[in-house]
Every structure is written in C-alpha cells, then in structure tokens.
Amino acid sequence: xxxxYDEKKKTFTLHTKNTTYQMKTDQYGYLLHxxxxxxxxxxxxxxxxxADRGFSGNPYEAGNDRTYSLDALPxxxxxxxxxxxxxxxxxxxxxxxxxxxxxxxxxxxxxxGKYALPGLPAVYAGDEEAKTLKIYLKxxxxxxxxxxxxxxxxxxxxxxxxxxxxxxxxxxxxxxKVQSANxxxxxxxxxxxxxxxxxxxxxxxxxxxxxxxxxxxESRRGISSHQYNPMMILTKRGTCEDYGGCYAMSFVYxxxxxxxxxxxQYNQTRMMIGLNDDGFSxxxxxxxxxxxPEVILTYSASGLGELSGNLHSCIRTHVCRGKxxxxxxxxxxxxxxxxxxxxxxxxxxxxxxxAAECGIELLVMDDGWFGKRxxxxxxxxxxxxxxxxxxxxxxxxxxxxxxxxxxxxxxxEPEAVSEDSELFRKHPDWALTIPGRNPVHGRNQLVLDxxxxxxxxxxxxxxxxxxxxxxxxxxxxxxxxxxxDVYSAVTKEQGRVLYDYVLGxxxxxxxxxxxxxxxxxxxxxxxxxxxxxxxxxxxxxIWCSDNxxxxxxxxxxxxxxxxxxxxxxxxxxxxxxxxxxGRETPMNTRKVAAMSGTFGYELDxxxxxxxxxxxxxxxxxxxxxxxPLIQNGRYYRLSNPFVDxxxxxxxxxxxxxxxxxxxxxxxTHGNMTQTYVRLKGLKKDAFYREExxxxxxxxxxxxxxxxxxxxxxxxxQAHQYYFVKVSDEI
Numbered sequence: 001x002x003x004x005y006d007e008k009k010k011t012f013t014l015h016t017k018n019t020t021y022q023m024k025t026d027q028y029g030y031l032l033h034x035x036x037x038x039x040x041x042x043x044x045x046x047x048x049x050x051a052d053r054g055f056s057g058n059p060y061e062a063g064n065d066r067t068y069s070l071d072a073l074p075x076x077x078x079x080x081x082x083x084x085x086x087x088x089x090x091x092x093x094x095x096x097x098x099x100x101x102x103x104x105x106x107x108x109x110x111x112x113g114k115y116a117l118p119g120l121p122a123v124y125a126g127d128e129e130a131k132t133l134k135i136y137l138k139x140x141x142x143x144x145x146x147x148x149x150x151x152x153x154x155x156x157x158x159x160x161x162x163x164x165x166x167x168x169x170x171x172x173x174x175x176x177k178v179q180s181a182n183x184x185x186x187x188x189x190x191x192x193x194x195x196x197x198x199x200x201x202x203x204x205x206x207x208x209x210x211x212x213x214x215x216x217x218e219s220r221r222g223i224s225s226h227q228y229n230p231m232m233i234l235t236k237r238g239t240c241e242d243y244g245g246c247y248a249m250s251f252v253y254x255x256x257x258x259x260x261x262x263x264x265q266y267n268q269t270r271m272m273i274g275l276n277d278d279g280f281s282x283x284x285x286x287x288x289x290x291x292x293p294e295v296i297l298t299y300s301a302s303g304l305g306e307l308s309g310n311l312h313s314c315i316r317t318h319v320c321r322g323k324x325x326x327x328x329x330x331x332x333x334x335x336x337x338x339x340x341x342x343x344x345x346x347x348x349x350x351x352x353x354x355a356a357e358c359g360i361e362l363l364v365m366d367d368g369w370f371g372k373r374x375x376x377x378x379x380x381x382x383x384x385x386x387x388x389x390x391x392x393x394x395x396x397x398x399x400x401x402x403x404x405x406x407x408x409x410x411x412x413e414p415e416a417v418s419e420d421s422e423l424f425r426k427h428p429d430w431a432l433t434i435p436g437r438n439p440v441h442g443r444n445q446l447v448l449d450x451x452x453x454x455x456x457x458x459x460x461x462x463x464x465x466x467x468x469x470x471x472x473x474x475x476x477x478x479x480x481x482x483x484x485d486v487y488s489a490v491t492k493e494q495g496r497v498l499y500d501y502v503l504g505x506x507x508x509x510x511x512x513x514x515x516x517x518x519x520x521x522x523x524x525x526x527x528x529x530x531x532x533x534x535x536x537x538x539x540x541x542i543w544c545s546d547n548x549x550x551x552x553x554x555x556x557x558x559x560x561x562x563x564x565x566x567x568x569x570x571x572x573x574x575x576x577x578x579x580x581x582g583r584e585t586p587m588n589t590r591k592v593a594a595m596s597g598t599f600g601y602e603l604d605x606x607x608x609x610x611x612x613x614x615x616x617x618x619x620x621x622x623x624x625x626x627x628p629l630i631q632n633g634r635y636y637r638l639s640n641p642f643v644d645x646x647x648x649x650x651x652x653x654x655x656x657x658x659x660x661x662x663x664x665x666x667x668t669h670g671n672m673t674q675t676y677v678r679l680k681g682l683k684k685d686a687f688y689r690e691e692x693x694x695x696x697x698x699x700x701x702x703x704x705x706x707x708x709x710x711x712x713x714x715x716x717q718a719h720q721y722y723f724v725k726v727s728d729e730i
Contacts (some may be wrong), residue, residue, distance in 0.1 A: 002131040002152055003110050009043050012108065012133060016154045019299045023076050028061050029104035031135065031148075033074040033184045037245060038301045047186055048073065053266075057083035072266055074184030077137065077148055077163070079103050080177070087214060087262050089179035089272055090163075093281070094142050095171030103137040103146055110134075114151045115162070119503050121252050121537030122294045123160050123318045125153055143168040157299065158314045163274075163292040167284040174495065175282040179258070179274030181249055181295035183234075186268050192261045193233040193304075195559045199226045200547040200580055202528035203559030205642060210234070210269055216260040220278050222447075222483025222498050223255060223525055224532040230257045231532075231563040233307065234271050241305045241637060242680075248307050249273045250563055252319070253293035254534040255502035256280075279486060281495025296533060304562065305680070309634060312565035316632075319533055320540040320568070322513060324520050328627040329541060329598045330407060331620050332362035332474070334572065337548065337579055338604035341368040341375055345390035345397045354605035356404040358613055359620040362474055362600075363401050364409035369394075371421060377444045380416045381423030383462040398471050409474025409520075410466075414459050414508065416445045416480065430455045432497075434487045442481030449488055450504030451497050460508055467516060477509075477539060479525040502534075509538035522570055522598075531560065541570050541598045548574035548602050549581040550593040551716060554647035554664055557596050558637065561649070567631045571597025573619070575604070587612060589718035591619045592662050595630060596649060599623045626660050626722070629653055633660075636680040641666060645675060646709070652681035659688065661707065661721040668715050676706035679723075688723040696726060 004013045011034070014021040022034040022044050035044040056071035059082070070084040078084045080091040081100025092101045114130035116122055133150040145168050151160035161181040167173050190210045194217050195203040208215065217232060219225035230251035239246050251257050251273050259273035273295055284290055296314060300307035316325075333355040339347060343365075352363040368374065369390065371382030385394040398408045417424050417431055424431065424446070431446040433439045439446055449455050466472070488497045513521065523530060523539035527546035535542060545556045553571065560569060573590040577583065594600070599620075605613065623630075633651035638661075641647035645667040651660045663677055682688060682699035689696045697707070702723075709719060 002154060003133045003150070005108060005110065006043070009045065011043055011045070012135065014133065014150060014152050014159055015039065016152060016157045016159065018157050018301065019159075021159055025105040028059055028068075030070065030073075031076040031105055031137065033076050036183060036247070037299055049186075056085075059083065072268075074186055074268065075182070077103065077146065077182060086264050086270055087260055087272065088177065089182045089274065090146070091175075091177035091277070092142075092144060093174040093176055095169065095173060099176065101139045101142065101144055103139055106136040106138045108133065108135050114153070114160070115149050117162060117291045117294060119506060120291055120293055121319070121506065121534045122162070123151060123153070123158070123252070123296060123314060124321075125151070125318055129153060129155070142173065144173065153314070153318065156314050156318070157310050159297045160294050161297060162294045165284065165290045165292070167286055167288055170286055172283055172285050175284060175290060176280070177275075177277040178290070178292045179272045180251070180292045181274065181297060182270065182272040183247065184268065184270050188269065189237045190261070190269055191235045191237060191239070193235060193562070194259075195229040195231065195562070197226050197528075199526050199529065200545060201552065202226050202531065202545050202556055203229050204555065205559045205562070205640070209237070210261050210263050212263045212265075214260050214262045216258065218258040218276050218278075219256050220276055221256065222486070222501060223479065223530045224253070224257060224534075225482070226526065226529040229531065229563070230259065230273065232259050232261075232273065233304070233562065234261060234269070235304070240303055242303045244303050245299070245301050246304055246307050247271070248296070248298050248311060248563065250296040250311060250533050251293060252296060252533040252537070253502065254505065254530050254532050256498055275499065279495065279498060281493070282499060283493045283496060293534065305636060308562050308637075311563050312635060315533055315536055316565040316567055319536050321537065322540065323518055324540045326632070328624075328631055329520065330361035330474075331359070331623060332364055332409065332600040333360050333605065334364040334366055334476075334600065334602050336366035337574055337602045341373070343368065345392045348397060349400055350606060351604070352401045352404055352406055354613070355601075356406055358605060358616040360406070360601065362407040362409055364411065364474060364476060366411040366476065367413070367478075369410065378418045378420035380413055380418040380445050381421040381448070381459075383412065383466060385466070394466075394470055402471060407473040408471060409476065410472050411476045411478060412463060413478040413480060414463060415448055415450060415505065417448050418445050427458070429489045430458070432483060432485050432487065434485050437485070440484040442484070445481060447481065447483050449497075449501070450508070451488055451500035452490055452504070456504045456508050460511060463512075464515065467519070473518070474520045474522070476522050476524055476543070479530060481526075506534075506538070513538060524570075528556070528560075531564070533564075536564070536568055541568050543570040544597060547580045548572055549578040549583050550585045550590045550664070551583060551666070552581060553593045554641045554666075557593070558641050558647070561635060561637060566596055566635055566651070567598070569597035570600070571595075572600040572602040574602040575607070585716045586714070586718065587615050589664055589716050592664060592718040592720055595623060595626070596662065599627070626651075629658060629660055634681055638677055638680065646677060648677045650679060650681065656681065656683040656686070657725045659723040661723065662718070663709055663720075664716060664718045665709065666716070668713075672711050674711070675709040677709060678706035679703050682723075683725060686725050687727050689726045691722040691724065697723070
C-alpha cells in the first residue's frame with residue numbers, strides 16, 4: 001500500500017486499505033486522471049478515449065490529430081489557457097498581462113510520512129502511517145512551477161491534496177484561481193450532497209442530481225460561513241447509508257471557499273474545491289511561493305456511513321491536537337442564555353454554586369465581562385476586566401469558583417472591534433475599512449485586519465496578559481460577523497487580504513495553543529459559522545449552532561455528522577421555552593440531543609425546581625458513564641430527521657462490545673403506529689443485553705428488523721438504550 005510509480009506506463013498509483021487512485025503522464029507531458037474508487041490492480045489508461053470533438057481545441061503539439069483535446073480528457077489539475085473550457089483549477093495573470101499557464105510534467109518525489117503546510121492546518125501522521133507523493137509541473141514560458149501534493153493514509157482510506165505554486169520567473173505574477181483538489185470522472189450519473197443553512201440553522205442536508213452545467217457552493221464572507229459548509233459529497237445514484245459508491249471532499253480552511261460539480265457536454269463529471277477566486281488575486285514576486293489549503297479526500301464503496309466514518313477518524317485522530325484531542329471534555333455551564341449581558345460577579349458565582357451541586361465541572365462567563373460592555377454596541381477590543389461591573393477582581397471570582405471544585409472559562413472575540421472602544425480610538429486603522437466610505441456594520445462591530453502582523457500581535461498581547469495572570473482553563477473563541485470592506489491600510493495588493501487574514505488567524509491560534517497547552521479552546525462564529533476542519537486543527541470542539549432548540553439541533557447535528565466527529569460538536573441543554581424557537585421539549589429530550597456532542601448546559605440552573613436539578617445531576621452522571629463511547633465510538637445515523645418520524649442515531653464501540661441508541665420521536669398522532677429503529681454496527685451472530693430492561697436480543701434481528709419504541713403520549717419524547725454484548729451464542 002502507499003504510492004507506486006510505474007516508469008514504463010508513466011502511472012502513479014495511490015493505494016489505501018480499500019481504495020485506489022491512479023493518474024498518468026501522457027506523451028505530451030500532461031497529467032491525466034485515470035481512476036479513483038474501489039481498490040484494484042493494474043493500469044486503467046484503457047479508460048481514456050479519443051475522438052474528434054469538433055469545437056474542442058487541440059494542443060499545438062498534437063498537430064493534425066484532432067482526437068486529442070484537453071476539453072474532453074480527465075485531468076489532475078486543469079489550468080486556464082490549454083483549451084479546456086470546463087471549470088479550471090488554476091489561473092494566473094502573467095507579467096505581460098496574459099492569462100495562460102500550460103503545466104507539463106517535470107518530475108516526482110515519494111517520501112515517507114505526511115507533508116506539512118507552513119502556516120496552514122493540515123492532516124498530520126507519522127512516517128509509519130503515511131506517504132507523500134510530490135508531482136512537479138512547470139509552465140515552460142513563464143517558469144511558473146506547481147507542486148501537487150498527495151498525502152496517503154492507507155489505514156484510514158484517506159488521501160489529502162494540496163498545491164504549492166512558485167514563481168521561478170523574472171517578474172511579479174498574480175494567482176487568480178487556485179483550487180486544491182480536482183476529480184474528473186469519465187462516466188457515471190451522480191448526486192451532489194451539500195450542507196446549506198443560515199445563522200441558527202446551519203448544515204441542512206441537501207441532495208440533488210448532477211445535471212449538465214455547474215452546481216456550486218461557496219462563501220465570499222471571509223469565513224467558511226453559516227450558509228454553506230466547505231465539505232461536499234459526490235454519490236453514485238442510489239447510494240445510501242449502507243451501500244453504494246461515494247466521494248467526499250473536506251476543505252481544511254476557515255475562510256472564503258468555492259466547491260463545485262460540473263457535468264460537461266460529454267456526460268463527464270468534474271468535482272473540485274478550493275479558495276474562492278472572487279476577490280482573490282494573490283501577488284507572487286520572483287522566488288516567492290504560495291501554499292494552497294489542504295483538501296481531505298475519501299471514497300467508500302459501502303455507502304455514506306462508512307464515508308463519514310473515514311472523515312470522523314481522520315479529523316479526530318489526525319487533525320485535532322493537544323491535551324483534549326482524546327480526553328473527555330468537562331461538562332460545562334455557559335452563562336449566556338442564563339443572563340446575557342446582565343450579570344455581576346455574584347451572579348456568576350451563584351451560577352457556579354448551582355453547577356457544582358449538579359456535578360458540572362466548568363463554569364463559563366460569556367460576553368459582557370470586559371471594557372464598557374453592557375450590550376453589543378461597545379467595548380469589543382478592550383480586553384480588560386470591568387471590575388466595576390463584576391464588583392470584584394477576576395482573580396477573586398475565579399478563586400471562589402475554583403473553591404467550589406469547578407474550572408473557570410471565559411469568552412473572547414479577538415477578531416472584532418467596536419467603534420466605541422479604546423482600541424478603535426487608538427488604532428482606527430486596525431479595522432477593515434475603505435478610506436472615504438462608511439463601513440458595513442455587523443452586530444454593531446467591525447473586523448480587525450488580521451492580515452497585518454502588528455494587529456495580530458497587539459490583540460495577542462492583550463489576551464495573554466489576562467491568560468498569564470488568571471487560572472483560566474477554557475476559552476470560547478467567537479467571531480460574530482462576516483468580513484466586508486476588504487481593504488488593508490498597509491497591503492496595497494487587496495486581492496491577498498482575505499487569504500492573509502486567515503493566515504493571521506491561524507498564526508494567532510498556533511501561538512495561543514503553544515503558549516497554553518492545557519487550555520481548552522472552543523471555536524465559535526455566531527455558533528456554526530466557521531465549522532470546518534481548519535479550525536479543528538486549533539480548537540478540538542466548535543459550538544455547533546447558536547440554536548439550542550433540541551429538535552432543530554437534531555437536524556443541524558445530522559448534517560454536521562456527515563463530515564465531522566461528535567467529539568467536535570459543542571452541544572448544550574437549554575431552557576424552555578427555547579430562546580430561539582419558543583418550542584417546549586422535555587428535559588430528557590434536550591439531554592439526548594445534547595449528548596450527541598460535548599455535553600453542557602446553557603440556562604439558569606437557579607430557576608429549576610429541585611426535581612429538575614436532580615434530573616440534571618442524573619444527566620451529568622449518565623454522560624460521564626457514556627462519554628468515552630460517545631467520543632470514541634463509531635457513529636451511525638439510523639434515520640433522517642428531515643423526512644422520518646424519528647431522529648435516531650447510535651454510538652458503537654470499536655470492538656462492538658457496546659452500543660448506545662438514541663431516539664427522539666418527531667411525530668405524534670392518535671392511535672400511533674409502531675415505530676421500529678434498526679440498529680447498525682453490532683457483531684453478527686452475537687447477543688446483546690439492554691441495560692435498563694435486562695432483556696437479551698439477537699444482534700442480527702436488531703439490525704434486520706429493529707427495536708420497537710414505546711408508544712408514549714406527549715410531543716418529542718426521547719429514548720436512550722444501552723446495549724452490552726453478552727455472548728456470541730445463547
């Protein structure tokens with residue numbers, strides 16, 4: 001397994017445990033894509049066909065051979081100016097103003113281990129776990145060099161891709177488009193699965209057939225966005241959770257992106273993802289190099305469940321880092337929906353007392369503790385404790401909370417600034433604004449220009465002054481608006497600002513986790529506005545959505561589960577009526593929904609009855625019991641909450657010794673029909689005992705017919721069943 005080069009046939013073959021990826025250089029030096037799919041042997045260049053394609057042009061070297069056209073052949077990295085009129089992955093403006101780049105094969109290199117990308121997040125692996133293939137391409141006229149990077153993790157069925165561009169010429173060029181991964185398919189009918197949404201309703205599942213033309217998802221917002229997630233799946237028609245072929249691309253990047261699928265005139269399909277070229281024009285001086293963000297690829301011949309499992313394993317074990325990568329996260333109580341901006345130190349301490357009584361381990365003080373911050377109109381950027389508001393020093397408050405046996409966490413929004421702040425009055429040029437124009441507001445705030453090192457350094461030093469002095473063990477890193485007014489007072493090349501901004505963000509986060517290795521950081525961007533694999537490289541969990549309604553969360557977390565592990569999903573039990581929807585759901589239902597993530601609470605525990613607080617104590621105990629299974633087990637989707645009467649999912653131990661079944665009833669009717677939930681992932685021919693009832697069930701029947709749900713009155717009832725393997729025979 002790994003990487004094989006066949007000198008005679010000029011093929012590169014990448015093997016994982018269950019998949020094969022193959023490409024070749026042809027007689028003209030073009031790198032053509034041959035195959036990606038179920039593991040196979042041999043050379044697949046027989047899949048290439050040649051015919052006179054009419055208005056599809058031909059390279060000059062082909063002479064009178066009108067059967068050779070890059071407009072019809074499958075390519076690894078299609079570029080502008082070669083006669084390919086489909087969507088291209090690479091475009092460059094040369095020093096003479098022309099926009100053409102004819103990339104031909106030069107050489108290759110195979111190395112042990114997984115490549116890294118300077119300043120960018122990327123999948124990591126040891127020398128024994130991965131191999132790297134580097135393929136060098138060159139434009140002979142401009143001497144622009146491109147290195148295609150392929151990282152192969154055989155045991156995970158993962159292949160990563162990235163692109164490195166070097167200007168080896170004598171003048172400045174501009175990169176106008178760089179897509180990190182492209183896949184061409186010469187045949188097949190496909191569906192495209194994407195995840196759309198909005199603030200407080202992110203990552204809704206959408207599946208549409210790929211028809212002639214281009215289907216595109218993108219963010220132009222400077223963040224990966226609530227509107228479209230930078231992960232997409234191409235499936236063969238008829239593919240479902242348990243069978244059928246499917247391909248995933250997950251972009252390891254937290255800024256503007258573009259992903260697309262195109263069916264061309266010859267019924268071929270092209271899939272690609274990378275940086276959004278809208279507003280992108282990146283300058284490269286002679287000798288300079290540009291690194292494109294990484295894409296995680298995986299293929300499954302056994303359906304969407306296995307595909308998601310591949311991504312989950314990769315992100316959980318080879319993207320997330322640090323102390324909390326594998327550790328069960330502390331159960332927390334966040335102050336936001338308990339008090340919003342209306343609190344003082346004593347109110348926070350009272351929350352902590354109630355939390356301690358319920359067995360909660362971490363108290364988080366959210367927005368409003370700093371500067372002149374009593375609403376969202378002022379104070380951002382002034383990361384100094386408002387002791388007048390708290391009525392005490394932060395050190396004293398933390399000491400009192402630690403004395404209850406709780407950790408202490410705090411909220412920051414380092415990338416933003418209020419115009420009514422000392423920071424803005426001192427450094428108005430640090431904000432992204434356009435001279436002579438009034439800026440666009442978002443949540444009454446502007447965005448700091450993180451493309452500038454002095455801005456990153458300035459905010460970093462502010463934040464560190466607090467973290468150095470206080471016993472803060474958790475940070476919620478928020479970002480509550482999209483980028484606009486993209487103009488840097490220092491950088492004269494505006495087409496580089498959005499990309500350099502993300503590099504500045506990553507630099508800040510890398511320094512933060514290096515300086516505070518024991519700090520747990522939860523990413524957030526108005527909830528799920530920046531939920532991507534890039535952020536998970538720095539923050540092992542992300543607040544999934546500002547919408548804490550249990551029923552909406554079933555759908556949000558369902559969509560999220562296709563690309564991201566449960567260990568990355570921030571999810572809390574909140575009050576009813578829910579603050580975002582007004583819906584009322586049982587406490588047990590809210591618990592079951594929130595246990596599909598890093599469990600916590602988002603409500604004022606002091607307003608609960610004694611019975612409700614007792615229920616919270618029980619929930620915390622249950623979570624601790626099941627947390628290792630939830631975090632490290634195999635996740636199975638058992639229903640589609642967008643169309644089915646239930647939201648159902650399960651966690652199964654890697655050795656199949658235990659299973660936690662979770663079900664929420666979404667429909668209730670008179671004379672209700674019986675609902676059965678079919679389980680997955682159990683060991684065939686084995687028997688399992690359900691903990692609460694003590695009943696023993698044959699695994700095959702549970703997976704073939706299912707488990708009957710109780711017929712209970714009341715809306716949105718939830719059920720949780722824990723099964724343990726007792727024997728392979730009874």
